[in-house]
Amino acid sequence: MDLKDLYRDVILDHNRHPRNFGRIEPADSRAEGHNPLCGDRLSVFVRLEGERVADIRFEGKGCAISTASASLMTEAVKGKDRTAIRELFDKMHALLTRPDTAPDGALGKLAALSGVREFPARVKCASLCWHTLNAALEHGAATISTE
């Protein structure tokens, strides 16, 4: 277990300077995510053009993993359509939970989160934003919880 695997430079950078941080108002869709274990809360705001996420922002308070994961996610999904985002979601899920998966090339910078799976207590920190985005896209508005 190496801390450097978890807190890679990309992650520390996105924690310190989160991208797409803030709100979109009015948003076509938004959702709240909550991790009761550590008290993390985040909101995801989406502007849609047809099936495509034209803009996405997030705000909230969380640990470095949760903040960086949300920041990286917004960069990765902006401009993509629902189908492509669903594929990314599945690849992230595999990356965070399956110890034997090599990071899929399509993940790009998101692969920096692969170290999280060595820290089972922290997987939910990294996946919270993805579940929240999912809720925003599937249900329009909802509060989702990691518990």
Place this chain on the structure above:
Amino acid sequence: MAANVSLATPPPLDAERVRRDFPILDTLVNGHPLVYLDSAASSQRPLAVLRAVEDYETHSHANVHRGVHALSQAATAAYEGARERVRRFINARSTREIIFVRGTTEAINLIAQAYGRPRLRAGDEILISALEHHANIVPWQMVCEQTGCTLRVAPINRRGELQLEEFLGLLGPRTRLVAVAHVSNALGTVLPVKRIIEAAHAHGAVVLIDGAQAVPHTRVDVRALGADFYAFSGHKLYGPTGIGVLYGREELLAAMPPWQGGGDMILTVSFEKTTYNELPWKFEAGTPNMSGAVGLAAAMDYLESLGVEAVAAHEQRLLQLATAELARLPAIEIIGTAAHKASVLSFTMKGVHPHDLGTILDAEGIAVRTGHHCAMPVMTFFGLPATARASFGCYNTEHDVASLVQGLGKAREVFG
């Protein structure tokens, strides 16, 4: 004269010797010797407790209060002997006042449902403090929903101390029940419970004290305190999980209906009429946790062999040392700076979320609790999602404090 001196100042605790009684402390965590600073969540068990449980299971186990056979009698003797041990530990008048429960949470729920629910009406008030653990909030909210009574909350100040004047101001003719922590689990604040109990009694209110965080760190005499109900858990007291104690004054317990129905809590059962058992068994439906009770009794023996006062003094030294060391670190803010604290040091580090801090410390073998500590209203009061919390027990040393300080330096390094 020598006896007087030794009574006044307990011999200092030899923590290095104490550590040898706790086999789990030899564990390597992530390649580092374990530094266990999470006793407020659950303390570790000494060999004496592990052996007492093993001995019970190996030689004395059968069901209690049932059979005429030898093992059933041995089990009953062990279980009821444990009850007597608990009585002595908190200086209750009678073993009829000692109810074994699963833990503090169950004890509070028992009082909420068997004392509060049948008595309270719309217009009645239950008074708690803003420091409470969820286990001393939610059971009362449930009673409020069930009966229409109202929950009042006495505020705390920025140091994390109960605002006693405000508390006293909230006491009135409508106050039927007061429920407060003896020691705050999130901040370590020691509450002036004797004063609280006197004031509540002056208004005719009954008082429950949540003693989960107090019993391991201070001598508790329920009669000297005047508590009506006092609840605590075995597993924070160097005993097993799944066993805890509800102390209740006999006349109050006697007037209460049973909480759960089943075996052991009855004298006779027919389809027309059931008569309930006497105290304390009236509140112990079903086969109890005998080995847990035996382990808890052994834990009390163990703690008293070290000396409750000696342990308290030792922990107080560590708490002061850690407080001073952390106060010197520029990025650290200590949360909870009450004048009177026990065992617990809650803090945050600027720019590092407590959850990240917990992971970095864990990589160094250091176990601290991070999160809201089941006291979300306390976190909300301080405007924080979470804190990191180090808590001390009889086996902690100055070396553990040094490791914590070093670990925090490491966190600073990782986060730059």
